[in-house]
Amino acid sequence: MSGQQIDVPSFTLNTGAKLPSVGLGCWMGYPGGGDDCENMAKTAIKLGYRHIDTAAGYGNEEHVGKAIRESGVPRSEIFL
Numbered sequence: 384m385s386g387q388q389i390d391v392p393s394f395t396l397n398t399g400a401k402l403p404s405v406g407l408g409c410w411m412g413y414p415g416g417g418d419d420c421e422n423m424a425k426t427a428i429k430l431g432y433r434h435i436d437t438a439a440g441y442g443n444e445e446h447v448g449k450a451i452r453e454s455g456v457p458r459s460e461i462f463l
Contacts, residue, residue, distance in 0.1 A: 387430070388429075388431035389405075389430055389431040389432070390431065391403045391404055391405045391431065391432075391433070391434075392404050400462070401462070402434065402462055403432070403433045403434035403462060404434075405432070406432065406434030406435060406436045406462070407423070407424065407427040407432045407434065407435050407436065408436045409424065409435060409436060409437040409441055409447055410437075410441050411441070411443065414441060414442035414443075415441075415442045415443055415446075416441075416442075416443045416446060417443075417446060418446070420443040420447065420450075421446035421447070421449055421450045422450075424446070424447050424450035424451070425450040425453065425454060428450060428451065428454040428461070429454070433456075433460055433462060434461075435447060435461060435462070435463050447463075451463075
């Protein structure tokens with residue numbers, strides 16, 4: 384699957400927002416995750432993921448944010 388993008392159907396919420404039906408969970412099994420989390424998010428975005436599940440308790444907001452910024456995908460296209 385290297386280099387291919389996935390095509391994931393979305394659900395339309397009552398607000399009109401589109402929620403991709405498949406998302407990337409960013410819990411690494413421990414708070415943070417550092418470069419591993421960042422690389423995972425970068426790869427997922429490159430493959431076409433547009434739904435990223437994270438939370439303040441995961442402690443990886445900085446790394447997920449960096450992956451999103453460096454991806455070149457507009458933030459408005461990512462359901463976070």
